[in-house]
Every structure is written in structure tokens, then in C-alpha cells.
Amino acid sequence: GYGDVEAVRIADGRDAFVAACDAALTLSRTNGWLAAVDARLAGESWDLTQCAMSNLIDEAVQRSSHVYPVVSPIGADGDRPQSYDVMVVGAGFAGAIMAERLARDAGKRVLVVDKRPHVAGNAYDRLDDAGILIHQYGPHIFHTNSADIFEYLSQFTEWRGYEHRVLAAVGDRLVPMPINRTTVNSLYHLDLRTEEEAAAFLASRAEPVDIVRTSEDVVISAVGRELYETFFQGYTRKQWGMDPSELDKSVTSRVPTRTNTDDRYFTDTYQAMPRDGFTHMFERMLDH
Ligand SMILES: Cc1cc2nc3c(=O)[nH]c(=O)nc-3n(C[C@H](O)[C@H](O)[C@H](O)COP(=O)(O)OP(=O)(O)OC[C@H]3O[C@@H](n4cnc5c(N)ncnc54)[C@H](O)[C@@H]3O)c2cc1C
Known part of the structure; x- marks a missing residue:
């Protein structure tokens, strides 16, 4: 490992640190250790180290976690049935909707379990200490082109209309992201007026x-x-601790480049936030 390279000292206290520094200062500049260190560092980055550490922490947390039963209807601890027809593992969108359909449409007794102590999966939100609704696992914005899906979920929540718009700080400018014609005009001090002009400009920058x-x-x-x-x-x-050259093409393929001036992050027909939060919507979905 890195600690085996001659120039690297690992110290576990103040005195050891001083001794390690002294020893490092006595190293000859010519006996080849520098090339070994350079070679080692060329293959490493803080991002990769951080990513590896984060994975180790996640694995350790995972090993000590339990399965918490989340039962539908929520909170009905006292009169749980003794047996169930179906057990659904996972109370995210997939599991919670499956459970709701099986219980309400097919009349099944359904037990929903989740290893995390809450419903809503990665869409889980909660009030923080300041009373602000936060999305614990990263921001979620509901968007779909399906009228059926929107109508189905509307049984369990009111909506707050919301269209996400993102500005990226580039130097002293704030420009729309995903890249659109406004972004290009602002960054390159241009006045492209049509989609065709913007497309031609982007094509001139593109590298085959x-x-x-x-x-x-x-x-x-x-x-x-x-x-x-x-x-x-x-x-x-x-964001991901990885260089885009290490990620499959599907990851950035999701982010469009636009030649018009639409600055919305999503272009779906239905874009909204559950008025009282995602968790509340899931609780109502499971409360039958
Ligand atoms: C940072 C981030 C941002 C996102 N933003 C958006 C967005 O803006 N809009 C959008 O539509 N989507 C967004 N998504 C995607 C969205 O979170 C997923 O599409 C959705 O949560 C998938 O639902 P799911 O039920 O398949 O999985 P999950 O929500 O992951 O739910 C799976 C559940 O199963 C549980 N589970 C897994 N294994 C076990 C086990 N062995 N035993 C017990 N329980 C288990 C998990 O704890 C979890 O609660 C985002 C995702 C992330 C991570």
C-alpha cells in the first residue's frame, strides 16, 4: 500500500510525527523514492479515497442494521393480524404502491417491511430541528408524463406546483443548467437567436x-x-466521487443539451411536489 513507499511515514502521536518529519528530511533526493511516490499519487485522488472510505462506512452501518417492520396500516401495532397473505420488502415507491394495490384492489393482508425505520424509501423527507422539511437522501422533485401515475398519486396528496430551475455559477456568471441557448450566449458573449444557430455553434465545438x-x-x-x-x-x-470517464454513458445521457431557451430542469407534463411532503403521501398510501 501507500504506507510501504519509502518516503511515507505513518505517525500515531505528536512525538512520532516530529520524528517522522525529521526522518523524511534526511531522505536523499536522488535514490528513486520520488518516482515511486509520483507513480503512486498519479493513480490516486482524494475523491477516490473519500469514495472508498464512504463505501467502507456504508458497509459497516449495513452490517449492524436491522429490519424494522413497517406495518400497514401504519401504527396499528395493537391489532396486527397474526398472518399475512403477502410480505413486501421495501417501502419505497415500488413496494408501497405494490402493497397498496394488493391490499385495496385484491383484498390481501400485506406486511410491508423495510430495513430503514421509515417509509418512502429514498424519497423520504422529514422536518429537521428548525422545522424545515428536508429530503434526507437528496432532493426529490416529482415529474412524470403519465396522467395515470399523476392521477393515482393524487389520491394520497395535494400538490404544490413546482418546476425546478438550476443556475450554475461559472466565474462571475449564473447560467442555466442544463446547457441551453441562454447558457451558450452568456458564456461565449454571443447573440444566437434561433435553435439552428445554437445547434450549429454546439456542433462546431463538439469533438468526434x-x-x-x-x-x-x-x-x-x-x-x-x-x-x-x-x-x-x-x-x-x-458529487459522485468519480471522473465521468469512469461512468457509463447513461449517467450524463440523462442531462440534455438544449438549443432553445427552456431553462426548466425537467420538461415533463406533470411536475409538482407533494404539498405535505413525500413521507406524508406514502403514509396515506399505506394507511388502508
Ligand atoms: C439523490 C437522489 C435524487 C433523486 N431525485 C429524484 C427526483 O428528483 N425525482 C424522481 O422522480 N426520482 C428521483 N430519484 C430516484 C428515486 O429515489 C427512485 O426512483 C425511487 O426512490 C425508487 O423507488 P424504489 O421503491 O424502487 O426504491 P427505494 O426508494 O430505494 O426503496 C427501496 C426500499 O427498500 C428497502 N430495502 C432494500 N433492501 C432491503 C432489504 N433487504 N430488507 C428490507 N428493506 C430493504 C430500502 O431501505 C428502501 O427503503 C432520486 C434518487 C436519489 C438517490
Whole structure:
């Protein structure tokens, strides 16, 4: 490992640290250890280390977690049936909807279990200490083109109309993300007026990639290296701890590049937030 490289000292206290520094200062500059360190560092980054540490922590937490029964109807601890027709594992969108359909439409007795102590899966939200509704596992914005899905969920929640818009800070400018014509005009001090002009400009920046395999390939072949580095590379490394060249093409394929001036993050017909939160919507779904 890294600790085996000659120049690396690992110290576990103040005195050991001082001794390690002294020893490091006596190292010759010529006996080859520097090349070994450079080679080692070239293959490492803080992002990768952080990602590996985070995975280890997740695995440790996972090993000590329990299955908490979440029973429908919620909170009916006292009069739980003694037996069930179906057990659904996972109280996220998939499990909770399956349970609701089986119970309400097919009259089954359903037990929903989840290893986490709450319903709603990754869409779980809760009030924090300041009374603010937060999304514990990352922000969730409901969007769909399906009238059926929207109508179905509307049985369990009122909605607050919401269209997500994102501005990215580039230098001293705030520009729309996903990239659209406004973004391009602002960054390159242009006045592109039509979709055709914007498409031609992006095509002039794009770099041909023979076979599109990675997330880096997708973006570079569509908008070129400069926009890739400005909007995707750093963000992806920070957010996911990986370089886009290590990610499958499907990851950045989800983010469109637009030649119009639509600055909404999603373009679906139905975009909204459950008025009282996702968790409340799930609780109502499971309360039958
Ligand atoms: C950061 C982030 C942002 C997102 N943003 C959006 C968004 O804006 N809009 C959108 O529509 N979607 C978004 N998504 C996707 C959305 O979270 C998922 O599509 C949705 O939650 C999938 O539901 P699911 O039921 O399949 O899985 P999950 O929500 O993951 O639910 C699965 C449940 O099963 C439980 N479980 C798993 N294994 C076991 C086991 N062995 N025993 C017991 N329980 C188990 C888990 O604890 C979990 O509660 C986002 C996802 C993330 C991570």
C-alpha cells in the first residue's frame, strides 16, 4: 500500500510525527523514492479515497442494521393480524404502491417491511430541528408524463406546483443548467437567436468520438471539451466521487443539451411536489 513507499511515514502521536518529519528530511533526493511516490499519487485522488472510505462506512452501518417492520396500516401495532397473505420488502415507491394495490384492489393482508425505520424509501423527507422539511437522501422533485401515475398519486396528496430551475455559477456568471441557448450566449458573449444557430455553434465545438462508451464521451461528442470541463467534470467528481470517464454513458445521457431557451430542469407534463411532503403521501398510501 501507500504506507510501504519509502518516503511515507505513518505517525500515531505528536512525538512520532516530529520524528517522522525529521526522518523524511534526511531522505536523499536522488535514490528513486520520488518516482515511486509520483507513480503512486498519479493513480490516486482524494475523491477516490473519500469514495472508498464512504463505501467502507456504508458497509459497516449495513452490517449492524436491522429490519424494522413497517406495518400497514401504519401504527396499528395493537391489532396486527397474526398472518399475512403477502410480505413486501421495501417501502419505497415500488413496494408501497405494490402493497397498496394488493391490499385495496385484491383484498390481501400485506406486511410491508423495510430495513430503514421509515417509509418512502429514498424519497423520504422529514422536518429537521428548525422545522424545515428536508429530503434526507437528496432532493426529490416529482415529474412524470403519465396522467395515470399523476392521477393515482393524487389520491394520497395535494400538490404544490413546482418546476425546478438550476443556475450554475461559472466565474462571475449564473447560467442555466442544463446547457441551453441562454447558457451558450452568456458564456461565449454571443447573440444566437434561433435553435439552428445554437445547434450549429454546439456542433462546431463538439469533438468526434468514434465509439461513445463513457459519460465523458457523451458530453464531449455533443458539446466539446470546454463545456464538458465547465459543467460536468468537476461536478461529477465532487458529487459522485468519480471522473465521468469512469461512468457509463447513461449517467450524463440523462442531462440534455438544449438549443432553445427552456431553462426548466425537467420538461415533463406533470411536475409538482407533494404539498405535505413525500413521507406524508406514502403514509396515506399505506394507511388502508
Ligand atoms: C439523490 C437522489 C435524487 C433523486 N431525485 C429524484 C427526483 O428528483 N425525482 C424522481 O422522480 N426520482 C428521483 N430519484 C430516484 C428515486 O429515489 C427512485 O426512483 C425511487 O426512490 C425508487 O423507488 P424504489 O421503491 O424502487 O426504491 P427505494 O426508494 O430505494 O426503496 C427501496 C426500499 O427498500 C428497502 N430495502 C432494500 N433492501 C432491503 C432489504 N433487504 N430488507 C428490507 N428493506 C430493504 C430500502 O431501505 C428502501 O427503503 C432520486 C434518487 C436519489 C438517490
